[in-house]
Amino acid sequence: MEDRSDRFLIIGAGPTGLVVARALKQAGVPYEQVEADEDVGGNWRHGVYTTAHIISSRRTTSFPEYPMPAHYPDFPSRAQMLAYLSDYARHFGLREHIQFRREVTAATPLEDWSWQVRLAGGEERRYKGVIVCNGHHWDRRFPTYPGTFTGEWWHSKDYRHPEQLVGKRVLVIGGGNSACDIASEAARVSVCSHLSLRRGYWFLPKTMFGIPTVEIMRGWIPVPAQRLLLRVLLRIIVGKYTQYGLPEPDHRIFERHPTVNSELLHYLKHGRIRPRPDIARLEGRQVHFVDGTADEYDLVICATGFHLSFPFLPPGLVEVKGSTAQLYAGVIPPRTRNLYVFGTTQPRYGFGPLASPAADLLAQFIQLQDSMTLPLSVVLEMGGEKLPTTHLVDPHAALRRMKLARYFLPLLARRERRLRTSPRARAITLWTPARTA
Structure with missing residues (x-):
């Protein structure tokens, strides 16, 4: 040695x-x-x-x-x-x-x-x-569901470029930053782009009033005041998440890492991304959701963290x-x-x-x-x-x-x-x- x-x-x-x-x-x-x-x-x-x-x-x-x-x-x-x-x-x-x-x-x-x-x-x-x-x-973290999916089953870390999504029916699992980025890229090139959310998230636009959103919050502002300010700005600039088909957040801002993405809401309003609830089970290329609906996909991307x-x-x-x-x-x-x-x-x-x-x-x-x-x-x-x-x-x-x-x-x-x-x-x-x- x-x-x-x-x-x-x-x-x-x-x-x-x-x-x-x-x-x-x-x-x-x-x-x-x-x-x-x-x-x-x-x-x-x-x-x-x-x-x-x-x-x-x-x-x-x-x-x-x-x-x-x-x-x-x-x-x-x-x-x-x-x-x-x-x-x-x-x-x-x-x-x-x-x-x-x-x-x-x-x-x-x-x-x-x-x-x-x-x-x-x-x-x-x-x-x-x-x-x-x-x-x-x-170190990829994958979700587990009853049943088996027979299409392509990836982690978000396996995604490298938009060409991998071309012409495919894509389901992205998760509501974090990678999930929304990939769903937005799929919205441009895939047959369909669906986003499965287990719970509500805080989705923040990348900029507000031309300023990066992360720079709006100053260190001297107490966290409760930061939360209040962001809620007011989001209601004015974005509106209610339910207007986009998204569930309301189940936690306060900053209790979990917020998702910073301007494209998600854009593509939701254009119908290029469709929000889906949590997954109930898998069956071949079919994915069954907890609301009783189901769809077929070629590719499922698990943006479920590490x-x-x-x-x-x-x-x-x-x-x-x-x-x-x-x-x-x-x-x-x-x-x-x-x-x-x-x-x-x-x-x-x-x-x-x-x-x-x-x-x-x-x-x-x-x-x-x-x-x-x-x-x-x-x-x-x-x-x-x-x-x-x-x-x-x-x-x-x-x-x-x-x-x-x-x-x-x-x-x-x-x-x-x-x-x-x-x-x-x-x-x-x-x-x-x-x-x-």
Whole structure:
């Protein structure tokens, strides 16, 4: 096993992996980075369809330390996002530390909490620690229904370009952003485009008054006031969802991730998309719905989301409840050391303004851990730090919390020095395979 225990390993070179690499490099934390793909970009390279555009705006997606070019539109395309991420890596000199086409198959803590990492092909290395940036849009989640469908049955991640939809009877399952994008593309080229919704969603237009909708909500506006303002604007601009054949939302705005799409309502009014209720059962190429109706389809696309998973880590090491990874401060698994998991949350807008300060804070956590005897996870646990109950993030509140956290880091160091002699702290058992058996 090759000894590289003087440095950390970053797994993944998508947006989150790149911003973490930038933060570690600027903080002087030694690291290496591996990426299974042939270039940077993550999901923007291998996971999204060719015609995709961001749903958040350019301003709320780009990293503040390296803004997107001014000539980019408000909603950049997949190609523009890839170019931006590639330029980001070049600008900060990150490529020299990235090893492409290197897939991690296992990362296991050793007795001293250094990490043994195995790569595809069998190569093994030892690192000081591991930072997981493998994304959360790759492990497909499929729905289950009684019966069998004998046509094509895809996940939204299998959809790549509109030519796949030409001349087909298409049913899309789900009401999220991918579902509405694909249903809208099918509306242009397919025989029919139907959208099956299990419940009501909040559908927001991409712009209001010529401004990207995500930019209308200011950080100083309390969340209840933001909800009220959006409800009023939607009633004025959109009207009632029932006027489009859609069910009313079964939750308040921001309690689930809203769907940002201007084309869906357009095609519903033109009859190019037909809303359908939840599916009751499958029978050959027929899909039966809970309202007693049925239709035949050639292709069903399940835009039903993804599991949050870390297949290269030992089972149980990072607990996931629903869609929420159980991480202190959003990055530190309980009762571990030198393991950080970055980028598992879902903010209400783009990744850049949140990811950059979070990555800088992560670099500070790593440096703080070096000065501690106890694992930082134990210090946070003993200090009453709470584990998250949702993966959804209010970006404005998160930015305020991160700003405060930087001021409290010295207090964590002082708390750790007090806890070193605490019998309660010494009694905490760090994670072992036996602990989860």
